[in-house]
Amino acid sequence: MRRTLPAVAAMLCLLAAPALPAVLPAAPAAADAPPAVPSDLTATEVSFRGGGGLVMHGTVLTSASTSASTSASAPARSPRPGVVLVHGSGAGVPRTKLMGEAVEFAREGLSVLVYDKRSEGYSLFRRSFSQLADDALGAVATLRSQPGVDPAKVGVWGFSEGGWVAPIAASRSEDIAFLVLVGANGLPPLRQQTWAVAAGLRKAGVAGSLVERAELNLYRTIADGGMFPEPYYDPEPTLAAVRQPVLAIWGTHDLLTPPQESPPVVARALERGGNRHYTFRFFPGADHAAHQSPDGGVTRLPELAPGYADLVGSWAGDVTAGRAPTSGTSGPAPTQASPTVPVEPPAWWESAPMQLAALVLLVVAFAAYPVVALVRRLRRRPPVPATRAARLLSAGGLAAVLGSFSYLFYVVMTGGKLAAPGPVAAGRPLVWLALQALAVASVAATVLTALAWRRSRGTAPRGERVRLGLLLAGGVVFLPWALYWGLLLP
Known part of the structure; x- marks a missing residue:
């Protein structure tokens, strides 16, 4: 999959141009100014080494009343539990993105370490869940060494992408006491992503080949080109x-992770390993991050x-x-309007290099016809009669190829939660209907051009026959090509 030519990625970036996220935010080279925290909490700035020796920066939040008890004049108290927060997707995500969770968890008596996510080694083309897990393990070691924290009671909390990362860290280290997952996915990332965008399109009223074939095939091509x-x-x-106890949380209106399919997969995997110490909880009216949402998961409130x-x-x-719970599930059933579908790697004939070759051929073949005519006119050579069918094939084919790719990338990048496919008629966006x-x-x-070419091949000049x-x-x-991308399907 990583063997694909750089030209494939370049081609996809070019076609995606205003759609794909151009530049992912970069992580700070050094620690930023300490984040502001409420007066009832204390903040301690820390640095540690993550995967590959990368220096990372974070903040440990602790209840001020709990921290005060560690002073010499205060009565001794039991060391407190701690938790490390692992971000969702994105490069260089600042710790402030999870400060709401960090504050609330600290107020519940936990020492919370939240850190800036790496940008080095994390981009549109490169990502390693294993390396991100090493970052989390570096944070765990740092939190375990903090004054007042019981090193035997430090766990890891992972949100969204962190729901893939945090279990890797937990499976590698006995130093992790527990695992909390929020909006976690038991399915492969590409299957989750194609479902989220397709669900957003269906919610916008889209049906047919755009959502059932084109969107799925585009993601398979993107992944094969190394961009996923x-x-x-x-x-x-x-x-x-x-082996640690697991608390898994989902919002009933999760629009980015399939909330009905993921919990059974997570439970099945834990049971297979003999781990029955898990608790699943669904929160009503909550979104992917278990935040309140006033509109069914589209808008995320700070609370x-x-x-x-x-x-x-x-x-x-x-x-x-020492009171590890046995398996149990509570809360209202989540809402999932459509099931996910398996996403297989493309065969050789539909791979990214083959898609690039087909694209180049189509653009050259359709664009060469009017370009040759223009060159002849500039050179003041007599024009060669052209049929309307040939002109239509040249213009229509080129518009269909470039237009469909541009629209598909736009749909993909605006999909998820609330897609914006434009006006829809009979389940098809008007733009897609025009392209079809x-x-x-x-x-x-x-067909008409082929018939005209056959009739004139004995009399037309050699250059015109080639064109x-x-x-x-x-x-x-x-x-x-059009069948594969759904342009000729309902």
């Missing part, structure tokens, strides 16, 4: 290796779901006191 790292990562073997922070604090207190009409017209023009032959080659390749 870790696409087929299987989290089940790692979850089966987790956590009622009872979420209290659950984390009390559950962590119980398990670190161009595709049908181009196929018809291919029409190249145009027809593009038309012949366009037919299976």
Whole structure:
């Protein structure tokens, strides 16, 4: 998968140009100014080494009343539990993104370490869950060494992408006492992502080939081109290796992780490994991050779901006191409008290099026809009669190819939660219907051009026969290409 040519990625970036996220935010080279914290909490700035020896920076939050007890004049108290927060996706995500969770968990009696996520080694083309897990382990070691923290009671909390990362860390180290997962996915990343975008399109009223074929195939091509790292990562073997108690939380209106399918997968994996110390909780009216949402998961409010922070604090207190729960699930059933579908790696004939080759051929074949005519006119040579079918094939085919890729990338990058496909009629966006009409017209023009070429091949100049032959080659390749991308399907 990583063997694909850089040109493939360059081609995809070019076509995606205003759609793909151009530049991911970079992590700070040095520690930023300490984040502001409420007066009832104390903040300690820390640095540690993550995967590959990268120096990382974070903040440890602790209740001020608890911290005060560690002074010489204060009565002795039992060391407190701690938790390390692991970010969701994105490069260089600052610790402030999880400060709401950190504050609330600290108020529940935990010492909380939240750190800036790495940007080095994390980009559109490169990502390693294993390396991110090493970052989390570096943070765990740092939190375990903090004054007032019981080193035997430090756990890891992972959100979204962190739901793949945190179990890796837990499976590698007995120093981790417990595991909390929020919006976690038991499915491979590419399967989750294609579902999220498809679900957003369906919510916007889209049906048919755009959502059932084109969106899925585009993601497979992107992944094969190296622009979707870790696409087929299987989290089940790692979850089966987790021995610590697990608290898994989902919002009932999670629009980014399939909330009905993921919990059974997570439970099955834990049970397979003999771990029955897990608690699953669904929070009503909450989104992917278990924050309150007023509109079914589209908008994320700053406030956590009622009872979420209290659950984390009390559950962590119980398990670190030796009262590990047995398996149990509570809360209302989540909403998932459509099931996920398996996403297989593309065969050789549909791989990113083959898609690039087909794209180049189609663009050259369709664009060469008017370019040659323009060159002849500039050189003041007599024009060669052109049929309307040939002109239609050249213009329509080129517009269908470039237009469909541009629209697909736009749809993919605006999909998820609330897609914006434009006006929809009969379950099809008007833009997609127009592209499908161009595709049908181009196929018809291919047939008519072939008939005209056959009639005139004995009388037309050799250069014109070559030009029409190249145009027809593009038309012949366009037919299976358009079928593959759903332009010729309902």
